Amino acid sequence: MTAQKLPSAFDDLEPFVGWALAKEQERTSKRLASSMEDIQEFYDSMSPRLEAVMEYLNQLPLDNMPLDAEWLFHMSLSLMEVANAVEMFHNPAVINGFDVKRFVPVED
Amino acid sequence: MQTVIDDKRWAKKYPEVGTGPVSAEPLISQEYFELEREKIFRRAWLNIGRVEEIPNPGDYIAKDLVACNASVLIMRGKDGVVRGFHNVCSHRGNKLVWDEKGSCNGSLTCGFHAWSYNTKGELTWVSDEENFFDLPKRDLGLSPIHTDVFEGFIFINLDPKPNESLREYLGGVADQLEGGGFSELALMGQYKIDEHANWKVALDAQNELYHIPFQHRRTIPQFCVMKDGKYTRLLDVRLFNHHSVYSSESPDDRVGPATEKLAVQFSVAETEYRLPRIGPFDFYTIFPNMALLLFQGVSHDYYMTYNFWPNAVNQTDWDIKLYCRPAENAGQRVGQEYFKCLLRDLLQEDATAHEQIHIGLASRAKKELYFQDEEVQIRYFHKVLERFYAEA
Numbered sequence: 061m062t063a064q065k066l067p068s069a070f071d072d073l074e075p076f077v078g079w080a081l082a083k084e085q086e087r088t089s090k091r092l093a094s095s096m097e098d099i100q101e102f103y104d105s106m107s108p109r110l111e112a113v114m115e116y117l118n119q120l121p122l123d124n125m126p127l128d129a130e131w132l133f134h135m136s137l138s139l140m141e142v143a144n145a146v147e148m149f150h151n152p153a154v155i156n157g158f159d160v161k162r163f164v165p166v167e168d
Numbered sequence: 169m170q171t172v173i174d175d176k177r178w179a180k181k182y183p184e185v186g187t188g189p190v191s192a193e194p195l196i197s198q199e200y201f202e203l204e205r206e207k208i209f210r211r212a213w214l215n216i217g218r219v220e221e222i223p224n225p226g227d228y229i230a231k232d233l234v235a236c237n238a239s240v241l242i243m244r245g246k247d248g249v250v251r252g253f254h255n256v257c258s259h260r261g262n263k264l265v266w267d268e269k270g271s272c273n274g275s276l277t278c279g280f281h282a283w284s285y286n287t288k289g290e291l292t293w294v295s296d297e298e299n300f301f302d303l304p305k306r307d308l309g310l311s312p313i314h315t316d317v318f319e320g321f322i323f324i325n326l327d328p329k330p331n332e333s334l335r336e337y338l339g340g341v342a343d344q345l346e347g348g349g350f351s352e353l354a355l356m357g358q359y360k361i362d363e364h365a366n367w368k369v370a371l372d373a374q375n376e377l378y379h380i381p382f383q384h385r386r387t388i389p390q391f392c393v394m395k396d397g398k399y400t401r402l403l404d405v406r407l408f409n410h411h412s413v414y415s416s417e418s419p420d421d422r423v424g425p426a427t428e429k430l431a432v433q434f435s436v437a438e439t440e441y442r443l444p445r446i447g448p449f450d451f452y453t454i455f456p457n458m459a460l461l462l463f464q465g466v467s468h469d470y471y472m473t474y475n476f477w478p479n480a481v482n483q484t485d486w487d488i489k490l491y492c493r494p495a496e497n498a499g500q501r502v503g504q505e506y507f508k509c510l511l512r513d514l515l516q517e518d519a520t521a522h523e524q525i526h527i528g529l530a531s532r533a534k535k536e537l538y539f540q541d542e543e544v545q546i547r548y549f550h551k552v553l554e555r556f557y558a559e560a
Contacts (some may be wrong), residue, residue, distance in 0.1 A: 063205050084357075087187060096280070107426065107427070107430075110430055110502075111433075114434050114498060114499040114502065117498035117499070118497040118499050119500055120498070121493060122496070122497055122498055122501060125498075128435075132499075133428055133498055133502075136498070136502045136505075137501075137502065137505050138508050139427070140218075140427065140431070140502060140505040140506040140508075141505075141509055142430075143427035143506065144423070144507065144509060144510065144513050147384045147423065147425035147426065147427060150389050154516045154517060155386060156381065156518065156520050157516040157520060158361070158363075158516040158520050159512070161362060161382070162362040162363070163359060163361050163512075163516055163519060164359060164360050164361070165357070165358065165359055166323040166358040166359065166360055
């Protein structure tokens, strides 16, 4: 059994820890590689918990979180990444979107 | 047939801009591309980054500018001064710096024969110097480029004798934005887009809101839709010497999606931070190839810059940068991420259109562009282009 990654208060989100990705390019790639069903399942599970997650994370220094909180933080960024897929496009990719290979995020 | 402009707000305010169709030729023609090199890109003030990209003495950024037929180097000297140079070694013309950014320990060395320059561009060391013939080292520093800074934005001008100082060039834009505190915000997101469209096709497409309810019907359908719930209407348009700004607001009863509501909630801060906006959303076109977008944030305003770098008639590097007040907590950072992803996704909708528009225009099936009143700023941009093309 793999070790729990998230703070225990957020046990229910553990199945989605694959969305805990630090870089935008990783999050975008996962969104584009996922089925709409997987995206929807992540969205449906994480959205109702987001307020509680933020309340938890806001108590911690943004630049120096413990690792379990960081997983949670990255998952929250992923929720922002997929929000439009669920709420606007009903599709993993932007409809009539640009070739992602030529629309490149510049990250440190 | 007389055009009645009484009920057209912007035509009435700016009758000199005209109301007729505008030629599409400059957007697709190789001749205009060449003309632009000389008449625009080697004469106008061009934005290359911000001072925060070169915070320490010895820091530099270098950029190959196909549109200018030049490679430029911007360096912060040991004395703290930001200077621009042609990125060209005085020996035999090699490009001095080959990376896009870096930091030198007081000295830049050419890879070819190790000629070295200090952070003021002076030639300080020549390998095997005694084997040269009366080398005038003092005259062989890097060739300087006029460089100046406005509110942290670095501008260069390749004209050996620019007509106007940067401040004069920016004119009314500088009056509006001076003291705006742009240095209080930090780069939060950046994208580089390789788009197969003319730089002006791209800029024109971004320089209006008319397209929002249609092209962005999935993403931001109600944004700035102030006319009968159907069409956008601008709050204000101001035309300056070379530049323009349009300003807009959204209807009070606009309803965003569920995650936007959460992002708004998390973005509430104890302090307010505002940029010198005219309305909730301002879009500046800073001639020739820069746009500056100011956004009303929940507590903290944010801004974006676009720089369109032409490499060919039908290829442009569109650099997009988003600047936010540094997040104080995870909630604010997550809120910023929401707005960044939203902007990114709708700019993807736009970028696709740029390429399709270019294909359409390049066919020459249509020779003219038709603009409505709410697109007056695009008309004006074309008028400024014509003025620069015609200058001796």
